Amino acid sequence: MYIYDQYDQRIVDERVAQFRDQTRRYLAGELSDAEFLPLRLQNGLYVQRLAPMLRIAVPYGLLSSTQVRKLAHITRHYDKGYAHVSTRQNIQLNWPILEEVPDILAELASVQMHAIQTSGNCIRNTTTDQFAGVxxxxxxxxxxxxxxxxxxxxxxxxxxxxxxxxxxxxxxxxxxxxxxxxxxxxxxxxxxxxxxxxxxxxxxxxxxxxxxxxxxxxxxxxxxxxxxxxxxxxxxxxxxxxxxxxxxxxxxxxxxxxxxxxxxxxxxxxxxxxxxxxxxxxxxxxxxxxSFFTSPPYADIDGDAAREALAARAAADPIFGNWLTRNTHQHRVPGYRAVTISLKATGIAPGDVTDRQLDLLADLADSYSFGELRTTHQQNMVLADVEENALYSLWQRLQRAGLATANIGYLTDLICCPGGDYCSLANAKSIPIAEAIQARFEDLDYLYDLGPLELNISGCMNACGHHHIGHIGILGVDKKGAEFYQVSLGGSQSKDAAIGKILGPSFSQDAIPDVVENLLATFVSLRQGDETFLQTYNRVGIEPFKERVYAKAD
Amino acid sequence: MPKLIKQDTICSDDWLPADAASDQVTQHHFPTLPQWRAAAAGTLRTVQLQPGDVVAELAGALDTLDIIAVDFPVLTDGRGFSYARDLRERGYRGELRATGHFMPDQVHYLRRCGFDAFQPTDDSRIEEYLRQSRVFSEQYQASIDQPLPLFRRREAQAS
CATH class of the missing domain: 3.30.413.10 (Sulfite Reductase Hemoprotein, domain 1)
Structure with a gap:
């Protein structure tokens, strides 16, 4: 990965000094709220519902184990012991104190990190493929x-x-x-x-x-x-x-x-x-x-033999087999796979990760993946260079830490913004909706039968949860002071990119799991062969879904 | 008299903001772009641009101007940063003055885009504007005050 030279380091160090001075002047009344606003935003600092929120830049999603350990330390020391992976591959802290933000930035600068331009009306963090290079x-x-x-x-x-x-x-x-x-x-x-x-x-x-x-x-x-x-x-x-x-x-x-x-x-x-x-x-x-992105020293592995051994393992331990199929991705080098670590376990806000999990992930990156980790815009993390013959032991360690949910690319691997629980812009909560859906559809066999499905939730129009491009999109709306949810279908974020179409009138929070269940039942009844949800939708259109979901109300 | 930062020193200055309500140029006030346009070519040696003005209008007259002021009615409207770079890239060598409601913490970027004089509407913190004008000693991009991007300077040092 990219390593700072003296120039890069001087720029982030001077940025820390600048923000320390700006914070001091703001607290001393020398900078007005209107003046401090763009300055703090350009250092990733929002003032939120309960506390400020600090967004730390993870350039194109790449992190070293040293940086991940520093993030663990920061969440433990300055926050409440957990961090959140955002849909721009950045890391967010929900509970920092304004007075301590300059110190947090100084800690970040010590491991070649910063929070520059993670918010504000400027050029934000550039993002890319989480499997870049592999x-x-x-x-x-x-x-x-x-x-x-x-x-x-x-x-x-x-x-x-x-x-x-x-x-x-x-x-x-x-x-x-x-x-x-x-x-x-x-x-x-x-x-x-x-x-x-x-x-x-x-x-x-x-x-x-x-x-x-x-x-x-x-x-x-x-x-x-x-x-x-x-x-x-x-x-x-x-x-x-x-x-x-x-x-x-x-x-x-x-x-x-x-x-x-x-x-x-x-x-x-x-x-x-x-x-x-x-x-x-x-x-x-x-x-x-x-020159900073050359191949790590890959071992020379007989790919066919490794794959056979892995298939035998998967057959002997089907739970591992499920994880292997869903959470690992083909690698350009024989004998290696890229592993996605799901941050979408039921009951935990999507994308949240604790300080202890971060420490463990740093250790796992050192042991299994050349000391590097990645964040994804689907709010998961990736170990990109794992030897196939080490996957079983990696999986066991992930399982013990609650990080082996085998749902990547499936319904419960949903994208979700922080929503009304944290964000002052939100019209409605999004985390409880995510939780209710994950709880309703916990049966993995059913999820796998449904095939690849992207469900994205945003708490407001700003669309941080990318609801428009979810196969199923859910948007929180404010209806006379009450929280309602609008559902859209048919969005896509891939090469055939499409914006989802609104299903109809919005629903109350309680109704959403039933609505999703009805949408899925419609899909299953109309599906031909191995069609995905999106393929079926594109073939039959929105009407059958609409009829089923709104049938009871008539 | 309004205070002005010019060549890194604080001085006093007679120029006042343009009076857009008038068709005529008011004495001691900068002409607006329409007032400048209406005057005989070469007679007015200053002009004040507002966001939305077309910078290219001045292209043929840059040698006849001593001061171009670019106004910032609010600190969040960043069009003036591009106007300044555009004027300098077209070869303007005279004084380029930022006026209006920009804040001390913007002076560094303003200077990099080609401004060399700063006249904030509220001049009670003028020393702070001066203090904030050079908070970074290094930069990545090419800009008016440093025409070579860092990557070219890295290469020059390596060879």
Whole structure:
């Protein structure tokens, strides 16, 4: 992974000193609330319902075991002993004290971490595929490009007061595991007609109140132009994005208002000023970035023999077999698999992890996966480089720690924002909804029969729980002061990206497990062969689901 | 007299904000872009831009201007950062002044985008504006005050 040099370290150290001074001046009354607001947000600090919330950056989801141990220490010492993995692959603390935040940032800086631009109207943490570097369907490792974008976007002087937040995602594989169509800018590494890899650039995707799938701004861009091109898009957005209404301020609204042709022309005009300038990437810089993401020292393993041994284990211990099938992912190197650690056990808020679990995960990363861990935008964690012959012993240790729930990609592996329990923006709670669904559908055999299914829950329109792109989406709404839930169907975050369609009138909290059960029963009765929920939905449409769910009310 | 930071020192200055309500240029006040446009070419040596103004209008007249002020009506409206970089990239060499309701903690970024004079509406904390103008000694991106991005300077040092 990327290792800071003296320059990177100086920048984060100076950032800590700056925020310490800002916090001191705020507490002394020298900075007003309005002034401190953007300053604290750009250090990831929200003022929430019960306490401030601090969002710590995990650049493109990559963590070393040293960093994970530091996070465990911070949650224990400054918080209540647990942390939360967000849908931007970041880590959130729910109970820090404002006065101690500068100390937390100093602790983070000591392990090459920070909270820079994890909130606010600026360029946020760049995200990518959680299987980057190990996926079998990858064209090139996207992480060097994420790091190049991270450095360019960090403390960018021109883009710290944008009309609204700005999110970039990078994907480099056949299957899009980074949801690039739902981002302000989505970048995909792909070959041109001559076979040379470059970037397809999308802009104007996004969720929130007005969900939109991104439009293509550039079909293919030479790699060295990446930063100047991104800069041109940001310039057009910074100067022309709406600032009069925060719900119409995202770049998706600008792209729609201008039309993609005019938007592209404006970007090209800005780019003409920047193209081939000093921000053009050099071969040396690209090589330097790549040098941090080389293969770890993999053992030379007979893949067929390892797979056979594993199959025998799975047959002898079907519980392990279930976990092996659901929670491990194909690796490009024979004899290895990537392991997803489910943070979706029933009864625990989705994405939450305790300090002791973090310590254990750091140890497991050292023992089994070259000392590295990853966070995923589905709010789980990943050990990316585990030898197949070590999977059984890893699974046993995970099981003892309550981290072996075998549900990755299935109904109970749901995405869920912190909702009304913590967030001051939320209209409704989301964690109790997640819990009620997980409790109702605990039977793993039934879940496996249903096949891959993504259920996403957001407590409000801001859509942190990505409800629009869930196969089943649940959105908390405020109806005359009471919490209600709107259900949508048919969303998708993959290459065939789609925004879900609203089923009909919203439901009370108690009704949601029954509604989900009715949706699933409709699917099962109409399913042909091995169809997934989404395939059946796309074939039959929303009507049969609607009829069944609302039948009783008539 | 309003206070101004120029070349890292605090000084006094006679210029007052543009008076947009008037068609005419008011003495001691910056002209607005429409007032500047209405005057005979080359007669007005200053202008104050507002968010939404088209910077390109000044492109052919940059040599005739001594001061371009860019106003920040609210601290969260960041359009002026792009206007400043655009003006400098088009070759403007005169004074580029930030005016209005920006805060001390923005001076560092403003300076990097090409501003070299700072005139906050509330000048009671003017020393703080000066103190906050250089809180970082290193930066990743190319900018007006450092045209080479860090990666090019790293390379130069390595070779």
């Amino acid at each position: 996926a079998a369907d990858e064209r090139e490792d996207p992480r060097p490009w994420c790091e190049i974008i991270r450095q360019w976007s960090t403390l960018h002087p021109e883009f710290a007061f944008l009309p609204r937040k700005f999110k970039i995602a990078v994907c480099a594989s056949e299957q899009d595991r980074a949801a690039i169509h739902a981002h302000d800018i989505g970048v995909e590494l792909l070959p041109n007609a001559a076979g040379e890899l470059g970037f397809k650039v999308l802009a104007g995707g996004g969720l929130g109140r007005t969900p939109v799938i991104g439009s293509v701004v550039c079909e293919w861009l030479e790699k060295r132009h990446l930063l100047t091109y991104l800069e041109a898009i940001l310039r057009v957005y910074n100067q022309h994005g709406r600032r009069d209404n925060k719900y119409k301020a995202r770049i998706k609204i600008l792209v729609k208002a201008m039309g993609i042709e005019a938007f592209r022309d404006a970007v090209e005009a800005e780019w003409a000023q920047l193209k081939d300038g000093p921000s053009t990437l050099t071969d040396d810089e690209i090589e330097r970035a790549k």
